[in-house]
């Protein structure tokens with residue numbers, strides 16, 4: 210095992226919650242809070258599975274699909290996670306009437322948690338890198354949350370712990386708890402929903418599911434569900450430049466560190482406790498230029514703006530689809546639209562910002578050149 214680089218605290222090193230009284234939270238407020246979240250869920254609709262008929266893949270018997278997680282009330286796949294984390298914390302007795310909820314985030318989870326904090330009338334503080342998109346900051350503020358900025362993604366954990374200590378609040382800690390707060394066996398989780406929506410397709414059981422990893426919670430939920438259902442589906446994580454998960458997947462060394470990703474929402478500088486490497490069949494490294502080109506290409510194909518983690522997914526999907534075509538394999542490849550491009554109007558959708566941040570983009574994935 211290598212030595213952790215300085216400033217790179219191992220994932221899940223400290224207990225994120227304060228010492229609270231043991232036993233059942235004998236509290237009508239907690240019951241009402243759980244009921245309020247369940248009622249909010251009851252009012253919700255499921256997200257669409259969008260088919261992307263793309264020649265020449267369709268002609269070769271390969272179908273591409275995206276589960277559109279941008280249509281949740283808070284605009285990203287993190288709506289599901291935020292609901293699960295609040296329910297988990299409430300049932301554990303970690304959040305109570307008046308508790309300040311604190312979260313370390315690259316922005317999307319914080320937007321969704323701010324929504325649920327407002328639903329319950331709780332103060333909320335988001336601890337995020339200063340580079341987080343202005344649109345996400347505005348949404349957190351809109352839902353009544355406060356933003357606390359740090360200079361680098363690796364500083365969010367300690368800063369969140371400190372803000373929680375100062376406010377006598379609760380550090381939600383998505384990076385530790387995402388994989389266990391979500392019900393992976395079913396309960397209409399993202400995996401169960403997408404497999405059910407495939408039922409009438411020509412390849413109802415997908416060959417591949419492709420996701421990005423921030424906490425690793427989405428990949429853990431889908432990976433476990435695939436095995437639990439004994440599906441013949443493989444799970445691929447699309448990995449942005451600068452993230453540690455690929456190296457960890459190869460080595461199993463949880464003390465590894467990396468510079469950190471420039472694709473907002475996915476890729477981490479340290480190995481997160483919620484990233485379960487044994488559930489991931491394949492990692493595909495996606496260069497930043499390919500992620501941004503794929504974001505635009507898919508946006509043109511679907512007639513709407515998308516976020517950069519969705520572009521990363523799409524580039525990896527095309528790599529897999531090309532490999533399948535070369536081998537003469539038929540089947541479906543599924544992925545996620547994680548969020549919409551409106552959140553990134555002043556960043557990934559601004560050519561001047563892209564040039565300043567990434568330099569002149571180059572495209573390495575040959576499948577993107579054909580689109």
Ligand SMILES: Cc1ncc(COP(=O)(O)O)c(C=O)c1O
Pocket residue numbers: 285287315316317318387421422423424425426427428473474475516518547548
């Ligand atoms: C936009 C976006 N896509 C994908 C992910 C990855 O999801 P997970 O945290 O479940 O690994 C995140 C995580 O924050 C995200 O914000």
